[in-house]
Structures are given as C-alpha cells and as structure tokens.
Amino acid sequence: MNDVLLFFLQYREAIFIIILSLFLGIEVISHVPSVLHTPLMSGANAIHGVVIIGAIIVMGHAHDILPMILGFLAVILGTLNVVGGFVVTDRMLEMFRKKKSKN
Amino acid sequence: METINRIIQFTPEISILEMSYILASVLFIVGLKRLSHPDTARNGNLWAAAGMGLAILFTILFHKKDGESIGNVPWILGALTIGTAIGWVAARKVKMTAMPQMVSIFNGMGGACAALISLMEFPKLQDSLAAAGASSMLHGETLAILFGLSIGGVSFAGSMIAFGKLDEKIGDIKASWIRYLNLFFLFLLVVLVVLIMFKHPVSGDNTLIYLLTFLALVYGVSFVMPIGGADMPVVISLLNSFTGIAAACGGFLYNNQAMLTGGILVGSSGTLLTILMCKAMNRSLLNVIIGAFGGDTSASAEAGDKTVKEITLSDAAVLLSYSQKVLIVPGYGLAVAQAQHLCHELDVLLASKGVEVKYGIHPVAGRMPGHMNVLLAEADVPYEKLLEMEDANNEMQNTDVVIVIGANDVVNPAAEDDPSSPIYGMPVIKAWEAKNVIVMKRSMAKGYAAIENKLFYHPKNNMLFGDAKSTLQKLVAEIKNL
Numbered sequence: 001m002n003d004v005l006l007f008f009l010q011y012r013e014a015i016f017i018i019i020l021s022l023f024l025g026i027e028v029i030s031h032v033p034s035v036l037h038t039p040l041m042s043g044a045n046a047i048h049g050v051v052i053i054g055a056i057i058v059m060g061h062a063h064d065i066l067p068m069i070l071g072f073l074a075v076i077l078g079t080l081n082v083v084g085g086f087v088v089t090d091r092m093l094e095m096f097r098k099k100k101s102k103n
Numbered sequence: 104m105e106t107i108n109r110i111i112q113f114t115p116e117i118s119i120l121e122m123s124y125i126l127a128s129v130l131f132i133v134g135l136k137r138l139s140h141p142d143t144a145r146n147g148n149l150w151a152a153a154g155m156g157l158a159i160l161f162t163i164l165f166h167k168k169d170g171e172s173i174g175n176v177p178w179i180l181g182a183l184t185i186g187t188a189i190g191w192v193a194a195r196k197v198k199m200t201a202m203p204q205m206v207s208i209f210n211g212m213g214g215a216c217a218a219l220i221s222l223m224e225f226p227k228l229q230d231s232l233a234a235a236g237a238s239s240m241l242h243g244e245t246l247a248i249l250f251g252l253s254i255g256g257v258s259f260a261g262s263m264i265a266f267g268k269l270d271e272k273i274g275d276i277k278a279s280w281i282r283y284l285n286l287f288f289l290f291l292l293v294v295l296v297v298l299i300m301f302k303h304p305v306s307g308d309n310t311l312i313y314l315l316t317f318l319a320l321v322y323g324v325s326f327v328m329p330i331g332g333a334d335m336p337v338v339i340s341l342l343n344s345f346t347g348i349a350a351a352c353g354g355f356l357y358n359n360q361a362m363l364t365g366g367i368l369v370g371s372s373g374t375l376l377t378i379l380m381c382k383a384m385n386r387s388l389l390n391v392i393i394g395a396f397g398g399d400t401s402a403s404a405e406a407g408d409k410t411v412k413e414i415t416l417s418d419a420a421v422l423l424s425y426s427q428k429v430l431i432v433p434g435y436g437l438a439v440a441q442a443q444h445l446c447h448e449l450d451v452l453l454a455s456k457g458v459e460v461k462y463g464i465h466p467v468a469g470r471m472p473g474h475m476n477v478l479l480a481e482a483d484v485p486y487e488k489l490l491e492m493e494d495a496n497n498e499m500q501n502t503d504v505v506i507v508i509g510a511n512d513v514v515n516p517a518a519e520d521d522p523s524s525p526i527y528g529m530p531v532i533k534a535w536e537a538k539n540v541i542v543m544k545r546s547m548a549k550g551y552a553a554i555e556n557k558l559f560y561h562p563k564n565n566m567l568f569g570d571a572k573s574t575l576q577k578l579v580a581e582i583k584n585l
Contacts, residue, residue, distance in 0.1 A: 003241065011243050014355050014363060021364050025371030028132060032139035034383050035464075035491075037376060037472035041340050042206045043138045043148050044373050047131050048213050048346045050155060050365035053162050054220045054353035059182070060166065060173030067223050068175065072182050074219040079186020080193075081213035082159075086152040087194035088205055089138075093145035095199075095480035 039092045046085025052078025116165040123161035124361035130154025131365050135372060158361045159183075199481045200438050203471050207266040207339045210346055214258030217349035218316065221252035224356060225312050233305045240300050244356055249296045251352030252312070253319040258345040260323025265339050268332045281329045282393060288322040333435075334391050336471035337380050341388075344373025383466040385518075385529035411547070414565035416574075419541055420581035424456055426503035426539075430495060432463045432532050433475055436509015436545070440571035443482040446508065449579050450484065456582075461488050463495030463505075463532050465513035492532055499536040507534055507542045507558075509571045514542075515556045524554060540564040543574050 008015065032040055055078045059071030131154050137147025166173050173179070190209070197205045225248050232240060267273035295315045302311070330338055351366025353359070381388050414422075423429060431450065437443060450460045462479060469475035476489055490498070499505075507514050510532075517524035518531040534540050540563050547559065558564055567574055 007243055011355070014358070017360065017363050018351065018355075018367050021367035022371045024132060025135075025368040025373075026375045028136045028368070029139045029372045029375060032376070032379070033141065033491075034379070034466040035473045035476050036139060036141060036144060037380055037383075037466075038203070038206075038336075038474050038477065039144060039148075040135075040138050041336075041343055041373070041376055041471075042202075043144075043151060044135065044347070044369045044376070045206055045210050045213070045343050046148075047135070047151055047155070047365050048343070048350045048369040049209075049216075050127075050131075050158060050362050051213055051217045051220070051346075051350035051353050053158055053359060053362050054350075054357060055216055056159065056162050056173065056179055057166060057168070057357055057359075058220055058223050059175055059179050060163075061168055061171065062175060062223075068178070070219055070223050071175075072178055074216045074223075075179055075182035076186040076189075077212040077216040077219070079183050080190040081209050081216065082155055083187045083190035084194045084205070084209040084212070085190075086148060086155070087191055088197070088202065088209070089148045090145065091194065091199075092202065092477050093148060095477055 039089055042085060042089040042092060046082055046089060049078055049082030049085055052082055054078075112170065114167070117167065120161050120165040121360070123157050123165075124359070127154040127158040127361045128364040130157070131368055135368060199478055200441060201270070202477065203336060203339065203474065204266050204269045207262045207269065207335075207342075210339060210343050211259045211262030211266070213346045214255045214262060214342070214349060217251050217255030217346065217353055218259060218319070219255075220353055221248045221255065221356075222312070222316060224248050225252070226307070226309055229305060229309070230307055233307060237305050239303050240305060245300055247352045247355040249299060249315065251349050251356065252315060253292055253296065254345050254352065255349035256316055256319025257323040257326065258342045258349060260320040261327045261342045261345075262323075262339065264324055264327040265335050265342065268327070269335050271332070273328075275331055276328045278329065281325060285322070285325050285329075288318065288325060292318055292322060330391065336467075336474075337377055337384075337386075337388070337391050339471075340373060340377040340380055344370045344377060347371075347373055380467075380472055383472055385526070411559055412562075412565050414541060414567055416567070416577050416581050419565070419567055420578060420585060422539060422541070423453060423458070423504055423506075423578075424582055424585055426458055428459045428461075428498070428502045428504075429453060430461050430463050430490075430498070430502045430505045430534075430537065432465070432468075432495075432505060432507045432510050432514060432534060433479070434465070434468050434508065434510020434513060436511075436543075436571050438469050438475070438478055438509070440509065442508070442572040442575050443478045443484075445572060445575040445579065447479070447482040447484050449575060449582070450488070452579060452582055461490050461495070461498070463490050463492065465492050465510070465532055466530075468510060468513060492530060496533050496536075499533050502537040504539045504541060505534040505537040507540065507544075508575070509543065511544070511556055512554075514558055515554070516558055516561070517554065517556070521557075526554065534558060535561050535563060538563070541567055543567045543569070543571055545570055 055074035059075050062068045062071045130150050134147045134151025137143035163173055228244055299311050347366045347369030351363050354362030354366055453460050464475050466472050514532050514534045518526045518529045
C-alpha cells in the first residue's frame with residue numbers, strides 16, 4: 001500500500017498531466033464532422049510522432065555500437081512518422097480547401 | 104523515507120527547453136482543435152507540425168542528462184534527414200486511394216520507434232538498479248518501459264498487418280479459435296510484465312525483455328488477423344491511439360512533458376475517434392474486434408421469385424440526360440476501380456445538359472470515413488456538390504435518378520425495415536425513395552456485411568452490370584452521342 005502511495009507522490013505531476021490530457025483530448029475533437037475523420041486520424045498520427053524526442057535522447061547519450069545502431073534506426077522511424085504523417089494530412093486537407101476557396 | 108522531489112540543476116538552457124515543451128504542447132492542442140473544423144483543418148495541421156519542429160530542435164540544442172548534452176549530433180541529423188526524405192517522398196507520391204495504407208505504415212513506424220526506445224532503456228535501468236542493489240524492478244520507470252515496449256510492439260505489428268489487408272496482400276482468418284488464442288496471448292503479456300517487475304534478484308539478464316518484445320509482435324499480428332478488411336479504418340484508428348499511449352510512456356520515462364501531453368492527447372482523442380467511426384457504421388468497438396459480422400451465413404428470408412431488371416447503356420444515357428435532378432452515390436467499388444475522375448466527367452457532362460447533379464456521401468463510403476470526400480475532391484468535384492447523408496435523404500423524393508456506383512450496404516433498405524438484418528438500424532442513403540435508381544455493379548455479389556440487398560430487386564431499380572470504370576466510360580460516350 002505504501003508503495004502505491006509513494007508511487008503516486010513521486011509521479012504526481014505526470015499523473016496530473018495524464019489525467020487532464022485525457023479529458024482535453026476527448027473535449028478537443030468531440031464535435032468533429034465525419035468528413036474529417038480520416039484527416040484528423042492522420043493528423044493525430046503525426047502528433048504521436050513526438051516519440052521521436054525519446055529516440056533523440058537515447059541516441060544522444062548512446063556510446064556503444066549496438067545502442068548507436070538501434071538509436072539511429074529509432075530516429076529514422078520516428079522521423080518517418082512525423083514527416084510522413086504531417087505531409088499526408090496536408091495533402092488530404094489541401095483538396096478540401098482548394099475547392100472551397102475556388103467557389 | 105525516500106526523498107520525492109527530483110532535483111533539477113538550474114541552467115538557462117533547461118528553462119528554455121521546458122518552455123519550448125509547453126509551447127509545443129499548446130501547439131498540439133490548438134492544432135488538434137483546428138483539425139476538427141473543415142475551415143481551419145489544414146492550418147491546424149501546420150500548427151501541430153510547427154510544435155513538433157520546435158520540440159525536436161530544442162531537444163537537440165538544449166537537452167541535458169546528468170549534465171551531459173546531446174551527443175552524436177551528426178548521426179542524429181543524418182537519421183533525421185533520411186527519415187524526412189523517405190517520409191516526404193512516400194507521402195507525396197502515394198495515390199489518394201492508397202492513403203489509408205500509408206497512414207497505417209506511418210503509425211507502425213511510430214510504434215516501432217517507441218518499442219525500440221524501451222528496448223534500449225531497459226538494460227540501462229536494469230543495470231543501474233542492480234548496481235544500487237535494488238530488491239526488485241518495481242519502479243515507475245520499469246512500468247513505463249514495459250508498457251511502451253508492449254503497446255508499441257503491438258501497434259507496429261498490427262499496423263503492418265492492417266497495411267497488408269488494405270493493400271489486399273493479406274486475407275482474413277475467420278476462425279473463432281483465434282479469439283481464444285488472442286486472450287491467451289494477452290494473458291501471457293500481462294504475466295510476463297508482472298514477472299519482469301518482480302524479478303528477484305535484479306540481474307543483467309535480458310531474456311525476459313526479448314521474450315516480451317517477441318510476444319508483443321505476435322499478439323499484434325494475431326489481434327488484427329481475424330478482423331475483416333472493411334473494418335481496417337477502425338483498427339488503424341485504434342492502433343493510432345495505442346501508439347499515442349506508447350509515446351506517452353516514453354514521456355513518463357524521461358519526465359518529458361511534450362511527449363506526455365502529445366501522446367496522451369492522441370491516445371484519448373484517438374480512442375474517441377475510433378468510437379465515433381464505429382458509431383457511423385452502427386457497430387460497437389467490441390463487435391469490430393471480436394467480429395460478429397459475416398462469417399456465419401445469415402439464413403434470413405431469401406424468399407423466392409425475385410427478378411432483377413437490367414438497363415441498357417443507351418436507355419440509361421437517355422434516362423439521365425432527360426432528368427432534372429441526379430444524385431450519385433459512390434462507394435468502395437468506385438474507389439477500387441479508381442473511377443472518381445470519370446464520375447466527375449459524367450457529372451460535368453450532365454450539368455452541361457442542364458441536369459442538376461449532386462453526390463450523396465455516406466459517412467463510411469470509401470475505405471475510411473471521409474475518404475470518399477477526399478477522393479472526389481481530388482477529381483475536382485466541388486465541395487458544395489457533396490451532400491451529407493441526411494441532406495441527400497431530404498432531397499431524395501425530388502430526385503429523378505439515383506446512380507449507385509460500387510456501393511452496396513450503405514443503400515440497403517434492410518437497415519430500415521428488416522429487424523432481423525445484421526445492419527438493421529444503420530443509417531443508410533434511401534435511394535429507393537427517388538423516382539428511379541440505377542445500380543452500377545460488377546455482379547450480384549453481396550457487400551461486406553454479406554447480406555442480400557433488397558434494393559436490387561426493387562421495382563424502381565435498374566441494374567447496369569460491369570466494372571465501374573469501363574461502364575462509366577461507355578455511359579459518358581453514350582450521353583455524348585445523344
């Protein structure tokens with residue numbers, strides 16, 4: 001029991017952020033029209049590419065050859081997620097906007 | 104008593120870094136918010152991208168661990184360049200119809216990235232705990248690593264299978280034993296996590312973590328395998344939120360607020376989005392995952408004398424040319440045949456003859472919600488011509504002809520009047536309320552829900568058999584010749 005309480009106290013800030021972000025995530029997209037489901041999913045997909053920061057940190061403090069290789073790979077994968085995600089989303093949304101402004 | 108506050112050594116760089124993370128988080132939130140409105144969506148995507156760029160740049164510049172700055176910078180920049188080049192080209196070159204597959208791949212890359220991070224951090228944590236003489240691995244960090252590894256692994260393997268299914272490289276396995284196998288795998292995953300957490304004494308042995316990685320990958324495959332190809336959008340959306348959670352685990356591990364907020368935001372909004380998608384298809388998430396649809400052939404009343412009326416191309420051309428109002432209902436078949444451009448050609452041709460042409464878009468038409476809108480937009484169909492299902496249904500009685508192209512379940516009257524039908528209650532486009540219906544279809548085959556479509560036997564309906572693309576081509580030529 002004490003362990004659980006200590007765990008909570010140790011990570012209270014993170015737990016706080018997690019719970020608030022949970023509500024925020026639901027609130028922010030709650031009125032999305034179905035037309036935007038796919039672009040929104042794709043945009044959210046790009047945002048979780050933020051995991052790349054973790055990859056950069058690991059890579060930045062790697063000294064041996066194996067962690068270097070894995071870190072290098074992780075940074076590439078993360079970048080693919082970020083860049084690919086945002087570019088694909090932009091391409092989808094480009095089509096919506098072009099038509100709207102033309103008329 | 105342990106001291107609980109982590110001591111941060113103050114340097115201006117750390118302050119700037121933390122401030123950039125707050126700004127990045129705000130940009131993510133504003134970006135997501137703007138992404139959920141049609142007018143601001145594109146702009147919102149750029150906001151989020153700016154937040155990401157900021158977080159990446161400042162991490163490289165200012166991040167410090169135990170006073171040590173980020174090293175290997177040339178390697179990091181090299182990896183960033185390679186990733187950017189591949190990601191950019193892939194995202195630019197992919198065909199609009201193959202968009203869902205692409206999203207699935209990118210999602211898998213994120214999952215793999217999260218899993219790799221955990222895989223590298225675990226031995227470090229284990230060694231430092233062993234050196235400190237800890238009695239077990241029971242720590243918040245361990246939990247974050249193990250969760251990040253399992254969820255990221257499942258997300259990666261699952262996304263790759265989802266990609267294969269959308270690309271029609273992988274078929275479905277429809278067997279009920281897979282469900283039990285999946286439960287067993289899930290149970291094993293939990294057991295393994297607990298085993299690692301309570302391992303005693305702490306040693307430098309990495310066998311269990313490799314086993315966990317392997318199991319997560321296997322579970323990812325077997326999780327997606329039995330789910331039908333048409334349900335892949337829901338699965339991708341779900342795996343998307345998984346990857347979000349895996350990213351948040353990394354944030355927890357590094358006490359990194361940008362990763363934490365970004366990850367959780369995607370995790371929660373992705374889950375909501377998954378549920379919304381299911382709702383648009385009148386299904387529950389559980390139903391999609393367990394897959395109650397199809398499989399067992401529903402022996403619902405297939406009563407006798409049903410006749411199907413066929414229409415010739417020239418008759419169809421005449422009917423369309425002398426109508427006042429035409430509604431096109433596009434579906435999955437149109438996307439597969441890549442016939443959206445021809446569809447637009449038909450629309451322009453009819454409009455030049457004074458026919459009012461609109462499109463009725465079912466929320467789940469195409470391969471993903473909203474996918475059909477994107478495809479038609481690509482073919483230069485103006486946004487105003489696309490009617491949402493309710494508006495289309497409101498105008499139905501005044502519509503002379505409805506052309507159904509490659510759609511099936513979304514125009515099935517059984518959803519309205521047959522309580523025994525598996526799709527009963529699903530909102531559909533009420534094509535049968537129009538004066539005439541033309542259904543373009545390759546054959547009388549059933550749709551994904553594997554049920555009869557009574558619309559085909561409806562007295563108002565005329566079938567025009569053939570591949571959507573070539574039929575449209577011939578129809579356009581026929582109308583031109585009138």
